[in-house]
Amino acid sequence: MAEKEVLGTDMPRAAIDKFVAPVQRFLKVESTAGIGLIVVTFLALLWANLSNETYNAFWHLPFDFHIGSWSLGKALGDHAPSIGWLVNDALMTIFFFSVGLEVKGEIVQGELHDVRKALLPILAAIGGMIFPALIYLILCPGEAHHGWGIPMATDIAFTVGCMALLGSRIPHGLRVMILTLAIADDIGSIIVVAVGYSSGVQWSALAIAAIFLFLTWLSFKVGIRNLFVHGVLAIVAWFCFVQSGVHPTICGVIIGLLTPVTPMVAKTYMDRLIVTVGDAVKENRPMTNDQRKEVLDMLERTSRESGSLQGRLNTHLQPWVNFVIMPLFALANAGVVIEPKAISAVTFSVALGLLIGKPLGIFLVSFAAIKAKICRLPNGVNWRILLGGGMLAGIGFTMSLFVASLAFDDPAHAHFLAAAKVGILSGSFASAILGVIYMKLISKPSAAAEVPAGPTE
Known part of the structure; x- marks a missing residue:
């Protein structure tokens, strides 16, 4: 029972979840x-x-x-x-x-x-x-x-x-x-x-679009995580395609x-993080609110990027x-x-x-x-x-x-x-x-x- 409490399986659910959950299940049905x-x-x-x-x-x-x-x-x-x-x-x-x-x-x-x-x-x-x-x-x-x-x-x-x-x-x-x-x-x-x-391809507009697509690839390659940057590059490339005729x-x-x-996030880093957090929980180390928030933020970020x-x-x-x-x-x-x-x-x-x-x-x-x-x-x-x-x-x-x-x-x-x-x-x-x-x-x-x-x- 203690394990369930640690894992958070008994977290209280908001009242609206009773109405939202059936809709979510319906939307996941293939048909x-x-x-x-x-x-x-x-x-x-x-x-x-x-x-x-x-x-x-x-x-x-x-x-x-x-x-x-x-x-x-x-x-x-x-x-x-x-x-x-x-x-x-x-x-x-x-x-x-x-x-x-x-x-x-x-x-x-x-x-x-x-x-x-x-x-x-x-x-x-x-x-x-x-x-x-x-x-x-x-x-x-x-x-x-x-x-x-x-x-x-x-x-x-x-x-x-x-x-x-x-x-x-x-x-x-x-x-x-x-x-x-x-x-x-x-x-x-x-x-x-x-x-x-x-038809009627405007090669100059297509060339500019190719430059922004290259910048998009490069931003992915170097590990830029900011979706706003990717979004701006994508919109400019899309606009150039509109102008190009393609x-x-x-x-x-x-x-x-x-x-x-x-x-x-590399798997080795995730494994180390899980072990570190797991050891801290098992040993019941005292943590301040700021420390708890920092750990949870790190877990959330790692979970998202895993x-x-x-x-x-x-x-x-x-x-x-x-x-x-x-x-x-x-x-x-x-x-x-x-x-x-x-x-x-x-x-x-x-x-x-x-x-x-x-x-x-x-x-x-x-x-x-x-x-x-x-x-x-x-x-x-x-x-x-x-x-x-x-x-x-x-x-x-x-x-x-x-x-x-x-x-x-x-x-x-x-x-x-x-x-x-x-x-x-x-x-x-x-x-x-x-x-x-x-x-x-x-x-x-x-x-x-x-x-x-x-x-x-």
């Missing part, structure tokens, strides 16, 4: 972010179809920021800021920063660290990007061909939500493979945005990849990304008037790219790689289950909407954008519904973990 996106998507559709004028007018409301005589609007020039711009170019940079943090963690310590383990998901992701793009270009070769990148993406939040709903019907091997595939898919989508949807979200990805994974900056930032950002930024993006971009003229070849090309191209590309490339003995299926996964995983990966949504907004950003192509949105929504929801039904039919909860692996040759 919650996906459910939130579905709700916001329907709200956007409802708003756009009831009053499309107010929907469009709201997101085009001017947004500006002043410091003395300096104005963000004047500084951006042709990029006149609006509420929609704030969401798509500013807040989405934070989303892509979190993607960069996630990718950095996976490359250094996660599934992408071991090339042999990551090879199958990476190859599958490539197949899951090429086939949808080919289907789009075959079905839509004319003026709207610029939208080839729209059906290439996988939405992690929706896909994870669907897998959470399926529970033990999803073998652990498939869950890891699909998550790794989605991360590799994100990397591919970032490359697509950088290469396919950046989409500013790429800046967020790069800074995420630069963020260190190594803890600031983890990596990448992990700490990723943990703090995830709730904001999942429950603020992504829902705002969906609200700003998912609204489209559902009417016959909004359905065209673009709609079918995007929907079929997600619904058929994704699972087909993932399955065929995986099949070819395994037959060629380059890699093998994960434990507990056979060919039928792999096909179901490919179907769930056909949920494009967030990234697809983002690419669509870049592909058809010309007002003259507004009808293509509307058609693409209908295709994204219909293709993503069809992939989710059919994927969940298919997995429920072919995988039993009790046997999900014991499904024999598919042939490896």
